[in-house]
Amino acid sequence: MRALVIKSTGSWYTVLPDADSEKESVQARLRGSLRLSGANSTAPVVVGDMVECVQNTEGEWVIDSVEERKNYLVRKSTNLSRQKHIIASNIDTLYIVVTLASPQTSLEFIDRVLAAAEAYSIEAKIVVNKIDIAEPNDYFREIYRKAGYQIMECSTVTGDGIAELREEVARKCVLFSGNSGVGKSSIINAIDSTIGARTGEISSYHQKGKHTTTFSEIFSFGSGGFLIDTPGIKGFGLVDIAKEELYHYFREIMKHSTHCSFHNCTHTHEPNCAVRDAVESEIIATERYDSYCKMMITDDEKYR
Numbered sequence: 001m002r003a004l005v006i007k008s009t010g011s012w013y014t015v016l017p018d019a020d021s022e023k024e025s026v027q028a029r030l031r032g033s034l035r036l037s038g039a040n041s042t043a044p045v046v047v048g049d050m051v052e053c054v055q056n057t058e059g060e061w062v063i064d065s066v067e068e069r070k071n072y073l074v075r076k077s078t079n080l081s082r083q084k085h086i087i088a089s090n091i092d093t094l095y096i097v098v099t100l101a102s103p104q105t106s107l108e109f110i111d112r113v114l115a116a117a118e119a120y121s122i123e124a125k126i127v128v129n130k131i132d133i134a135e136p137n138d139y140f141r142e143i144y145r146k147a148g149y150q151i152m153e154c155s156t157v158t159g160d161g162i163a164e165l166r167e168e169v170a171r172k173c174v175l176f177s178g179n180s181g182v183g184k185s186s187i188i189n190a191i192d193s194t195i196g197a198r199t200g201e202i203s204s205y206h207q208k209g210k211h212t213t214t215f216s217e218i219f220s221f222g223s224g225g226f227l228i229d230t231p232g233i234k235g236f237g238l239v240d241i242a243k244e245e246l247y248h249y250f251r252e253i254m255k256h257s258t259h260c261s262f263h264n265c266t267h268t269h270e271p272n273c274a275v276r277d278a279v280e281s282e283i284i285a286t287e288r289y290d291s292y293c294k295m296m297i298t299d300d301e302k303y304r
């Protein structure tokens with residue numbers, strides 16, 4: 001039976017049969033040898049995977065094989081860890097949900113997630129939520145307009161922007177990522193009220209380590225699309241990206257780098273650097289360039 005993995009709790013997976021006749025999800029375990037194949041990753045099977053399931057003699061469903069992934073999003077489990085954590089696979093669009101107040105998302109965090117999406121060939125868009133309490137100013141909009149990213153705005157309290165998002169995600173497999181408490185689950189519920197994703201109270205997410213959503217889970221929309229809710233993340237260590245390659249994933253830096261004097265320019269200190277010239281003349285936003293420089297330094301110490 002071909003099926004989509006819609007939830008993973010570690011040892012059990014919830015899979016949704018692909019066949020139109022089967023609309024009920026079932027619980028499945030991993031075949032033993034598959035479990036071992038995920039040696040340097042936290043899970044060999046992740047939410048978004050298309051898998052082949054078979055029933056064993058006891059009638060239990062077992063995931064027998066995983067189809068090749070179109071793409072997947074990875075981060076390191078912790079800053080120092082060498083272990084990869086695949087967040088989800090087969091994603092059409094990644095929405096980075098951010099808030100400009102309570103809590104305020106850092107620009108570096110946004111840029112890290114954008115770089116990851118770029119590295120793994122996933123289209124990314126920014127969703128500013130809670131515009132009822134803090135709207136993006138022109139300054140914020142300019143940073144990402146210059147970088148070539150679309151910004152959407154919404155509020156689950158007033159309902160502003162929800163219809164546009166609903167339209168966007170129809171018939172696609174999308175992923176919502178962002179810090180804890182920015183309202184990812186709330187947006188998902190606003191898009192489709194029948195989903196009923198768990199949301200947290202304002203008071204709970206300020207306490208360290210309290211995440212309302214603890215496992216990635218796919219919800220299916222009445223409109224035919226799929227939406228992946230992920231637990232809030234604090235850091236986002238990039239995986240498998242060499243330091244000298246990092247600028248490839250800042251698209252506007254990549255674009256300007258072709259005019260640098262040195263072919264191996266890191267855009268940090270070299271003379272005749274077209275990237276630094278573009279920052280100087282405000283073609284590239286200083287904030288984006290700062291994120292790049294921070295990642296060049298900190299990732300070197302912390303993530304490798």
Ligand SMILES: Nc1nc2c(ncn2[C@@H]2O[C@H](COP(=O)(O)OP(=O)(O)OP(=O)(O)O)[C@@H](O)[C@H]2O)c(=O)[nH]1
Pocket residue numbers: 129130131132133154155156157158178179180181182183184185186187198199200201202203205210211212213214230231232233
């Ligand atoms: N003012 C305001 N509050 C909101 C909005 N959207 C969500 N909230 C509140 O923000 C808090 C966190 O919302 P969640 O949807 O649980 O956040 P989350 O991003 O799913 O958090 P995790 O699951 O922990 O990663 C809740 O108290 C929501 O009621 C909004 O548009 N405006």
Ligand SMILES: [Mg+2]
Pocket residue numbers: 184185186198199212213229230231232
């Ligand atoms: Mg949540």
Ligand SMILES: [Zn+2]
Pocket residue numbers: 257260261265266267268270272273274275276
């Ligand atoms: Zn350069």
